[in-house]
Amino acid sequence: MSRFEFAPMPDEQGFFGPFGGQVIPPELKLVMDEINLAYEEIRQTEEFQQELMQLFQDYVGRPSPIYHAKRLSEQLGGAQIYLKREDLNHTGAHKINHCLGEALLAKYMGKKKVIAETGAGQHGVALATACALVGIPCEIHMGQVDIEKEHPNVTKMKILGCDLVPVTQGTATLKDAVDSAFVAYMENPQDYIYAIGSVVGPHPFPKMVRDFQSIIGREARQQFQERHQQLPDVITACVGGGSNAIGLFTAFLADEPVRIVGVEPAGKGLDTDQHSATLTLGSPGELHGFKCYVLQDEAGEPLPVHSIASGLDYPGVGPQHCYLKELERVEYDTVTDQECLDAFMTLSRVEGIIPALESAHAVAWAMREARRLPRERRILVNLSGRGDKDADYVAAKLAL
Template sequence: MGHLKQFPTKDGFFGEFGGAFLPPQLEPHMKEIADAYERLAVDGSYIAELRYIREHFQGRPTPVQHAKNLSEKMGGAQIYLKREDLNHTGAHKLNHCMGEGLLAKYMGKKKLIAETGAGQHGVALATAAAYFGLECEIHMGEVDIAKEYPNVVRMKLLGAKLVPVGFGGKTLKEAVDSAFASYLEQADTALFGIGSVVGPHPFPRMVRDFQSVVGFEARDQFQAMTGNDPDHVMACVGGGSNAMGLFSGFIDNEDVKLYGVEPHGTGTELGKHAATMTYGKPGMIHGFKCMLLTDENGEPAPVHSIASGLDYPGIGPEHSYLHSIGKVTYGSASDDETLKAFYALSKYEGVIPALESSHAVAYAMKMAPQHPGESILVNLSGRGDKDIDYVTEKFGFGDDFEL
């Protein structure tokens, strides 16, 4: 039996990770979502409508590009990009947001509620809400609102109500806390649109399934382009939705090596990185068990990344399981390496990547010289429009950049 059919279990576990550890008042609502998804995942009309949306609204399939100039600069392996930045709204997030919006419509819900970090999930969910005629409420940390202002503008234009989160670290973890609290009061009429392969069951499975279109497309496209499968497949990992989407197309192929790239930030001390696999241990957060960065009191630790979409102390339970069995290699890229990749792809390929995606590009740039004659497929999970003001104001235009 293939991995995707084997995991998760009916209770939402990937090995020891996952599950649904919820306050009693939320249990019936999560069961309602799980039951609805189980039913609709094999419903022909639901699947047909989602496929129509992907082709005629999202613009799928997105292409695979050979990054020829960057490959020549780095030497060694040939680097390819799965261009999720060309998906409508500029990132992979719409793949699961349209699925969640359609699920809400079929369930008779009136509103979508979610957290967002970099703002891409918030924009995508606000887009889905507008498309399906639903209300939308997005919770976002005040730090991220300042960093990712272009996405704040987009969410408001799309009709979403933006709720600033000003407690704790004022970033992604606190946005999740705030959104969950709000959902608790509205669960009868609203659907929580979790933004990654995290949270209680059924969300890790549901979001992975919606994102698997990325991996299945990429596998077929790469074979059509080259006649082979890629040797190495990699994606950035915060919660891990874009990575699980890409990995889904290759996870049962023993000849393809998989890599998740985490943010190593500016140092090894707690609060200077979000490298959960490197420094974390099993723990509980937001209703599920996963690898987790914790402080001296065992609480979720403060984290940092130059990329707002990656600064989460936990990680998806499926990633935690794949790490525990050695199926996926989890590496990291620092803020400096990420910036270098951001400038490199912009200047050599004419593609301005999101800072999140730049982590995976940075890892590919490190790997390429060591693997001559091989191929690396990177998920370019989002475009950098949202990051250009922050990057240029803080770091400049890369005029002095060179490899």
């Protein structure tokens, strides 16, 4: 097997190399195996495929376009930057891609409630939207810190009819929201389904969410070839749990000339304890029912994490990202809060596109890298979401 010819990922036990799997009690393993079986059954049916693709086209608005950021590229004076516009999707981010799949799966399995966590609120809004569409009650757990920071998405979730549960324990952010949602789910796993918001958690969720998000990369690969008769030189996306990134990366993994870069939050600096750079500074461990890189203390407990972007402040990361790091197929770099803010404002004022703070991490890395590369090189950024949810927070922070 050559370096970039990959074995099927994950294997039957849900492992990507040594990462992933099901680090869960036996009774929960039975439930997860039932979800996996139902997913494998439904994904093969023509009815499901047609319903999902029709929703992607007529409800989400796919395919999302690729936009050449000409003025930004000219200002930087180097490589050309292109944006895969997931921010133009219905609900404003890539999250709707897997939320529709998970809601349809819940309907197929006859579940009575969908439970989930959310950080920045994009997953919560997308899932509340999908549940409203299929007619299933939805319960979203969100950290109190994020509720106060992401008020526009909180309002949307309430309008869409979900039951929003504030989480005040711990740091009251994403990791704690996951813990809270998991406790609620375990009250009745037979009737509830936990719709995990990224490529994390026990098998089969890293596989399922990746599969639903892989439409990003499939579209981008075809669009770029049709437009330029070649693939991009570099592709990049932000990485917290890692769903938008793996959605873009999957279609390009076997294309050896394409450089692939995931961008983690360096927060207030890698030399501080105020970051979420899991793949950069973490070590192999266990979190939320699976094996992955974790920012952890000597006892193996997750450390508090920080990012200006609520959707990236998670002490773990998707198991496939961990494996791709070890295979050296994907590079993982970091961007600070300040670089993120600078990119947020630059893209807004130079191209008229307000990005999510999460996505601005990838934009910031692309801006940094473009200056170093010749003009004929092309960088494709997955612009995973729009910044409506962050506008008031940024305006207050910068005293605009």
